[in-house]
Amino acid sequence: MPEFPVSRRSLLTALGGAAAAVTAGGAGLALRGEDMPETGRVLATSDAVRRTEQARRSRGSGRAVRSALTAEQADVDLGGYVARTWAYNGRVPGPAIRCSAGDQLEIDVANRLPEPTTVHWHGLRLRNDMDGVPNLTQAPIRAGDSMRYSFVAPDPGTYWLHPHVGLQRERGLYAPLIVDDPQEPGDYDVEFIVVLDDWIDGVTATPDDVLRALRAGGMQARYRTPVRVGRIADASASWQYHVPAALADPPPGIAPVSAASRLASHVEFPFYVLNGRLPTAPHVFRAKPGQRARIRLINAAGATVFRLALGDHRLVVTHTDGFPVEPVEVDTLQIASGERYDVVVTLGEGVFPLVAVAEGKGAQALGVIRTAAGPIPPPTAAPAGLSGRLLALTDLRATPAARIGDQPPDVSHTVYLTGDMTTFEWRINAETFNHRRPFDGITPMPLHDGERVRLVLVNQTPMYHPMHLHGHTFTVRAPADNPGRGGPRKDTVLVGPGERFSVDFTADNPGQWLIHCHNAYHMATGMAGMLSYLRRDR
Numbered sequence: 001m002p003e004f005p006v007s008r009r010s011l012l013t014a015l016g017g018a019a020a021a022v023t024a025g026g027a028g029l030a031l032r033g034e035d036m037p038e039t040g041r042v043l044a045t046s047d048a049v050r051r052t053e054q055a056r057r058s059r060g061s062g063r064a065v066r067s068a069l070t071a072e073q074a075d076v077d078l079g080g081y082v083a084r085t086w087a088y089n090g091r092v093p094g095p096a097i098r099c100s101a102g103d104q105l106e107i108d109v110a111n112r113l114p115e116p117t118t119v120h121w122h123g124l125r126l127r128n129d130m131d132g133v134p135n136l137t138q139a140p141i142r143a144g145d146s147m148r149y150s151f152v153a154p155d156p157g158t159y160w161l162h163p164h165v166g167l168q169r170e171r172g173l174y175a176p177l178i179v180d181d182p183q184e185p186g187d188y189d190v191e192f193i194v195v196l197d198d199w200i201d202g203v204t205a206t207p208d209d210v211l212r213a214l215r216a217g218g219m220q221a222r223y224r225t226p227v228r229v230g231r232i233a234d235a236s237a238s239w240q241y242h243v244p245a246a247l248a249d250p251p252p253g254i255a256p257v258s259a260a261s262r263l264a265s266h267v268e269f270p271f272y273v274l275n276g277r278l279p280t281a282p283h284v285f286r287a288k289p290g291q292r293a294r295i296r297l298i299n300a301a302g303a304t305v306f307r308l309a310l311g312d313h314r315l316v317v318t319h320t321d322g323f324p325v326e327p328v329e330v331d332t333l334q335i336a337s338g339e340r341y342d343v344v345v346t347l348g349e350g351v352f353p354l355v356a357v358a359e360g361k362g363a364q365a366l367g368v369i370r371t372a373a374g375p376i377p378p379p380t381a382a383p384a385g386l387s388g389r390l391l392a393l394t395d396l397r398a399t400p401a402a403r404i405g406d407q408p409p410d411v412s413h414t415v416y417l418t419g420d421m422t423t424f425e426w427r428i429n430a431e432t433f434n435h436r437r438p439f440d441g442i443t444p445m446p447l448h449d450g451e452r453v454r455l456v457l458v459n460q461t462p463m464y465h466p467m468h469l470h471g472h473t474f475t476v477r478a479p480a481d482n483p484g485r486g487g488p489r490k491d492t493v494l495v496g497p498g499e500r501f502s503v504d505f506t507a508d509n510p511g512q513w514l515i516h517c518h519n520a521y522h523m524a525t526g527m528a529g530m531l532s533y534l535r536r537d538r
Contacts, residue, residue, distance in 0.1 A: 041512065042533040044129040044137040048449070048510040053127040056152040060102035061182075067097050067105070069119070071163070071173055072112040076202075078273060079281025083202030086113060086171040092276040093195045093300070094161075094175030100182050101156040107149045109141060116140030117168060119149060121177060122338060122468070123159040123322055123491045126151040128511025131470055132164050136438040136512055136530075140165060155473075156181030157322020158296040158340040160195070166435075170200070170207035170302040170520050172276075178296065179322070188344055189291035196297070196335070196356050196365055198304040199271040207302065211521055214266055214424045266424075266463075266521065267303045272358045272365040279366035279379035289349035289371045294318075296342050299335045302520035305464060305494065306356040307334050309385035310369065311377070313352065315343040317391060323402040323473065323489040328395045331388025334359070336466035336494040338518035347371050353381035393476060396488035404475055404506060406486055409454035413445040415515065415529060417495060419461040425525045426461075426517060432526035433516070444512075444532035451507045453531075455515070459495045465527070466518040468492040471511065474503035492518060507533065 042048050074090040075082050088094025099105055111117050118140055120132035130151040134140040141147045159177040162169040176193050201207060275283040287293055295315075299306055309315075309332040317328045319342035327344075335341055335356075351374040354367040368376055398404075419426045427433075431442045447453050455474070457467055469491055476487040486504075495501055516528035 040534045040537065042449075042510045042535060044131070044511050046510065048533075049128045052508075052510055053152065056127075056154050057104065060104060060152050060154075061100060062104075063100070063102075064104045064106055065097075065099040066107070067095075068108045068110070069094065069175070070110045070112055071117050073114075076172060076276065078199065078271065078276060079278040081203070081271075081278065083172075083199070085201045086168065086173050088173055088175050092172040092174075092197075094173070096176040096178060096193060097161070098178045098180065099153055100180045101153060102182075103153055103179075105149070105151055105153055108146060109149060110146040111141040111143055113168075114143055115165070116142050117163050117165050117173075119161055120164040120470075121149070121151070121159065121161050123157070123340070123473075124151075124177070124179075125154055125471055125473065125509055128471060128509070128513070131511070131513070133438070133470070133514055134165055135436060136514070153179045155179065155322060156184070157319060158298060158342055159322055160298050160300060160340070162300065167207035167211065167302070167520055167524055169300070172197075172199075172201060174300040176296070176298060187292065188294040190287045191294045191296065192285045192369070193275075193296045194298065194354070194367060195275055196299045196301060196304075196306050196308075197273050197276070198267070198269040198301040198358065199273050200267075200269050203270050207520065210267055211524055214521060215525075217266075217424060268361055269304070269358075269363075272304065272306075272356070272361075272363050274354070274356060274365040274367040277367075279364065282366045282368045282376065282379075284368045284370055284376075285354075287347050287369065287371050289347060291347050291371075293345050293347055293369070294342060295345065295354075296340065297335055298340050299337050301337050303337065304361070305334055305336045305359040305466075306365070307332055307359055307386060307390075308354070308356045309383040309388070310345060310354050311352040311381065311383040311385070312348055312350070313345045314385070314388075315345060317396070318342050318344055320396060320488050321473065321490040321492055324399040325402075325488050326397045326399055328391065330391040330395070331385035333391035334494070336464065336492065336518070337520070338466050338468045338492040339490075339494065350374055351377065353377035353383060355381055355383055355386065357386060393487065393493070396476075398475065398486065398489045402489045403486060404473070404489060404504075405452075407452050409504060410451040411447055412454040412456065414456045414458060415445075415467075417457065417459045417461055417465050417467070417517070417527070419463070419522075419527075424521075426522040426527035428515070428527060428529040431529070433528035433530075434526070438512075438530065442530060444530040446532055446534050447507045448534055448536060449507055449510055452504065453507050454502055454504050457493070457495050457501045457503065459497060459499050462497045463522075464494060464496055464519075465522065466492055466494045467515060468518045469503075469505070469513070469515045469531075471509045471513040472505045472507075474505035477502045477504060
């Protein structure tokens with residue numbers, strides 16, 4: 001795949017003097033002092049960030065919610081297979097943190113890992129110095145140290161948390177973060193939190209082993225798990241575990257995946273888990289017949305797009321990435337890494353498989369919703385809904401309360417998603433993000449407080465890229481060349497091969513913010529860009 005043929009110099013010229021001022025002389029200084037006088041950047045340590053947080057607090061509830069997380073090595077039982085991995089408080093997923101919109105979160109994070117870590121509060125429009133991006137918004141938490149994260153959670157919805165260091169998220173360091181709406185009518189009887197993941201750590205390799213294999217793979221870069229279908233020995237025990245057979249062909253009733261879906265990831269994982277459980281020992285949700293269930297879906301996977309359906313039920317989609325949408329009834333939906341969906345179903349009587357097919361990989365994760373007696377569905381259960389009506393992004397419209405206006409943009413930036421398949425390096429605008437020195441080698445996209453900003457996301461690669469914006473939520477407008485009526489309000493959007501989206505947001509959260517691909521292996525090789533707030537005198 002050829003590189004996008006734009007040099008850093010030409011991008012600087014195109015973006016003008018403001019962008020040139022942003023890139024000059026600021027490399028590696030993100031955590032020193034206040035604003036950078038020579039660049040005009042509004043840094044995470046700036047007064048503007050503190051003032052914005054004070055305003056949130058003044059509108060908040062005044063209530064403090066406290067919690068504690070310990071990032072540590074742990075032996076985690078995935079349901080018959082014990083994996084040596086990293087986890088929060090020894091659990092996968094980690095313990096859910098819950099508060100109400102406007103609450104002040106006070107979360108103490110202890111690092112018992114052998115390397116530095118951070119926590120990113122995925123989807124929250126929080127203060128920049130609590131965003132958890134190492135060397136940009138905070139110094140990493142060193143091994144043996146701890147840090148208190150303190151911020152107001154302004155918006156209700158389904159969120160989650162994970163590190164932003166290397167491939168740590170791929171080991172099992174993630175947990176749900178639920179922000180309740182005190183004004184919500186609560187027209188459901190039970191609630192289920194579903195966290196999906198692809199899993200390799202402690203089974204056949206570490207995520208870092210996978211990345212090394214991908215980088216050595218050249219044009220055909222792909223990691224195929226060496227696990228064979230059958231029985232394998234666990235190094236830490238004397239017993240054997242039966243690995244579920246991969247679904248070599250789609251089960252009956254599932255439409256064959258497209259060629260694009262098969263390019264959803266370079267990695268074939270040995271396991272796909274739902275709430276940390278294998279399909280052979282699934283997590284069971286319990287309710288009563290006739291109850292309305294709100295199901296909060298979170299894709300924590302490193303490199304997998306899941307297609308989800310519930311046996312004998314249709315799904316009413318009510319929220320995406322935390323924000324409400326006009327309800328849409330579908331049979332199945334796709335959820336990419338970093339995305340969240342809330343759905344409501346009225347439960348029948350029986351035992352129903354909640355299936356999440358790993359697109360293009362011939363395997364799946366499984367949960368079970370039980371409202372009556374009956375056997376557990378098999379690991380290869382295939383609800384008919386998987387071949388029914390698939391949710392499209394264009395089906396979704398933000399509710400009036402969630403809309404953020406339809407005014408034309410004051411500034412627009414094109415975000416070209418590019419890659420070098422010969423070296424497995426993934427980039428934005430042909431530039432590679434340096435995680436240790438975030439201002440080196442990239443051209444930040446300048447903006448000012450109060451501006452209406454449009455990002456045009458252009459995928460020039462043959463791969464899926466779930467693009468995630470920190471610190472803001474945007475309105476999705478598709479297609480990019482004819483925006484038309486506004487779509488849903490989100491922070492993560494899946495951009496397929498050759499696709500082009502425009503997204504609009506209001507610059508109302510000062511600081512330095514990442515936009516990046518949420519595929520862990522793409523992000524790790526540099527597929528990130530930066531939105532850089534400038535002082536008004538620049």
